[in-house]
Amino acid sequence: MGLESMIKNIPRKRLELYKNLVSTGVIFVIAYAAIVLAGLRDPLDFFKTSAFMNVFLALLFLSIVWKILNGGKINVPNTGNKQQKPVKKQYQPKQSKSYQQPKKSTQSGSWQCPKCNSYVIGNECPKCGNVR
DSSP: OOOHHHHHHHHHHHHHHHHHHHHHHHHHHHHHHHHHHHHHSOOOOOOOHHHHHHHHHHHHHHHHHHHHHTTOOOOOOOOOOOOOOOOOOOOOOOOOOOOOOOOOOOOOEEOOEEEEEEEESBBBTTOOOOOO
């Protein structure tokens, strides 16, 4: 039975009572902060006192309770009891770019001999002996 299901099963009047208590708590925390501020010479000194941390934590707690009462869900990660080893990132070294020489292709098919202007099939002209 989760916390959310417990909140859903609370009667409406009791839920409203809890919400009113949270609202009253917020008002008291703000009043406490105002009283502390009134006793200081400089209002910025409030951030140096321990009262600031008290006010901050109280407002944080009350806001979480308010969210729960209004139907917000709490997500708690499931850590389990297993000891997990930290995952190490495996870094791969950057590969340097290597440029390959273009392959010399053997040409096949017909071509026109530049010396005798005859069309030749193969690599050597049969009329003049010119090699492709």
